[in-house]
Amino acid sequence: MTIQDLKALGNIIQDSISKLEKQYKDRKLDFPSLDEPFSNSPADALQSEPAVVAALNNITAASYQLMSNVRSPFLNILDASTAYEITSCLRVAEQCNAPEILREAGPEGAHISVIASKNNLEPTKLARIFRLLATHHIFREVKPDVFANNRTSSYIDTGKTTEQLYELGVDKHAGTAGAAAFVDHFVDEVMKGSAYLWETLISPEKGHSFSNVHAPINEAFNTKSQFFTWIEEPGNERRFARYPAAIRGTSLWNSPSAILNGYDWGALTSDDLIVDVGGGAGMPAMHIARANTDVKIVIQEREQVAEQGKQFWSETYPDGLNSGRVSYQVHEFFGPQPQKNASVFILRTILHDWPDSDCEIILRHLRAAATPKTRLVIGDFLIPYACPESEAGASLEGYKPIEAPAPLLANLGKASATAYALDMTMFTNFNGQERTLRHFQDLTRRCGWEAIQVYRCDDSPFGFLVSKPV
Numbered sequence: 001m002t003i004q005d006l007k008a009l010g011n012i013i014q015d016s017i018s019k020l021e022k023q024y025k026d027r028k029l030d031f032p033s034l035d036e037p038f039s040n041s042p043a044d045a046l047q048s049e050p051a052v053v054a055a056l057n058n059i060t061a062a063s064y065q066l067m068s069n070v071r072s073p074f075l076n077i078l079d080a081s082t083a084y085e086i087t088s089c090l091r092v093a094e095q096c097n098a099p100e101i102l103r104e105a106g107p108e109g110a111h112i113s114v115i116a117s118k119n120n121l122e123p124t125k126l127a128r129i130f131r132l133l134a135t136h137h138i139f140r141e142v143k144p145d146v147f148a149n150n151r152t153s154s155y156i157d158t159g160k161t162t163e164q165l166y167e168l169g170v171d172k173h174a175g176t177a178g179a180a181a182f183v184d185h186f187v188d189e190v191m192k193g194s195a196y197l198w199e200t201l202i203s204p205e206k207g208h209s210f211s212n213v214h215a216p217i218n219e220a221f222n223t224k225s226q227f228f229t230w231i232e233e234p235g236n237e238r239r240f241a242r243y244p245a246a247i248r249g250t251s252l253w254n255s256p257s258a259i260l261n262g263y264d265w266g267a268l269t270s271d272d273l274i275v276d277v278g279g280g281a282g283m284p285a286m287h288i289a290r291a292n293t294d295v296k297i298v299i300q301e302r303e304q305v306a307e308q309g310k311q312f313w314s315e316t317y318p319d320g321l322n323s324g325r326v327s328y329q330v331h332e333f334f335g336p337q338p339q340k341n342a343s344v345f346i347l348r349t350i351l352h353d354w355p356d357s358d359c360e361i362i363l364r365h366l367r368a369a370a371t372p373k374t375r376l377v378i379g380d381f382l383i384p385y386a387c388p389e390s391e392a393g394a395s396l397e398g399y400k401p402i403e404a405p406a407p408l409l410a411n412l413g414k415a416s417a418t419a420y421a422l423d424m425t426m427f428t429n430f431n432g433q434e435r436t437l438r439h440f441q442d443l444t445r446r447c448g449w450e451a452i453q454v455y456r457c458d459d460s461p462f463g464f465l466v467s468k469p470v
């Protein structure tokens with residue numbers, strides 16, 4: 001990197017800010033302030049517009065690349081070596097219900113002793129934890145030892161009162177979109193599992209294995225159970241209870257309409273049936289059901305999760321279930337598929353949970369139940385390389401590699417980082433993985449499906465791959 005390259009990065013930032021300014025000015029809005037709590041305002045909603053997303057991605061990628069260039073290698077590597085401290089501190093803040101306590105305190109904030117006493121914790125230790133977070137722009141220290149929410153910290157506010165939260169046996173995440181549960185899952189079992197990545201790689205038994213019980217989480221928690229079995233075992237009650245809410249949170253990592261752009265749902269009629277295989281609490285299905293009020297949807301899940309899902313629907317969109325248009329079916333996807341007349345099978349964030357050999361079993365069962373008109377919609381990250389794709393890339397209708405202006409990394413670096421973090425999470429929990437488009441094309445072809453189209457929002461590497469039976 002030369003001074004010219006630094007200037008080029010600076011120019012990308014300047015240009016992108018000018019584009020943002022125009023988008024906001026045109027609508028007579030101001031850009032949301034980091035100091036203010038998140039609200040579902042028009043200014044917030046504008047952040048999902050493709051032109052705005054493109055500018056935000058360029059700013060994110062360029063500023064992180066600029067920062068990485070100008071800092072000393074030792075400080076860069078030290079930051080990377082201690083990133084887990086942010087994770088640990090975030091866990092404390094979430095467990096303490098700090099976003100909710102600070103919402104009630106208002107913009108003036110609350111002295112750390114308020115958070116400490118509500119949680120029976122030592123206040124000076126807690127202040128240091130919140131100061132680290134504030135230094136990373138999560139919470140604000142408005143006066144010495146007085147903290148307030150900011151845009152980022154308030155995003156994991158469940159909206160519940162502190163009185164509700166400290167009631168015995170309360171389900172903190174019930175009825176929420178899942179942001180806090182998502183954090184809670186990552187900062188607990190995923191972080192602990194991830195700490196054993198190296199031990200797993202060098203394990204004579206697990207290192208070269210693609211078995212679903214040879215994941216870092218198996219090493220970390222000394223268990224031989226696959227993740228979905230393990231999380232239902234005694235001792236994991238809290239983890240299991242929050243898991244469906246955490247999965248709801250996966251609908252927040254790109255614009256809420258991403259699933260709606262994932263297929264031509266509007267073309268489906270009341271004669272059509274969508275089968276959401278491993279549909280979880282059914283957040284993506286709920287988006288589809290609200291947008292297309294004709295189509296029928298069956299959400300298939302394991303028994304306990306189906307019960308959790310029904311509970312969530314009855315709290316948030318009871319009409320879906322009451323009208324009979326949406327229903328849950330208990331089904332394990334490693335067995336034969338009972339729905340033989342589906343227009344669409346959805347597998348959203350399912351295949352990334354499993355190594356290839358397990359995905360093949362799932363895909364073959366769906367293929368056996370497919371009619372010639374059935375379409376398979378796989379929703380997962382389509383992992384870009386960190387270099388220009390050229391001959392390594394795949395091509396398919398609707399697929400275009402990310403176009404990053406030089407000298408940005410070809411995959412937009414920090415702006416695409418979630419995809420790679422999720423890839424490592426899939427490794428950690430399941431010995432699963434996120435896949436490139438070509439990997440998906442090969443995998444589906446082996447199971448009697450032909451990939452025909454990609455639908456992807458421009459805002460992230462997350463995409464929807466449509467296949468037809470061959």
Ligand SMILES: C[S@@+](CC[C@H](N)C(=O)[O-])C[C@H]1O[C@@H](n2cnc3c(N)ncnc32)[C@H](O)[C@@H]1O
Pocket residue numbers: 228247248250277278279280281282283284300301302305331332333334347348349350353
């Ligand atoms: C990552 S979640 C995805 C949920 C949903 N598709 C979504 O995108 O929100 C994976 C889901 O697979 C379900 N699952 C795991 N093993 C299963 C099995 N053998 N049969 C059916 N569902 C299973 C889990 O209960 C979990 O809800």
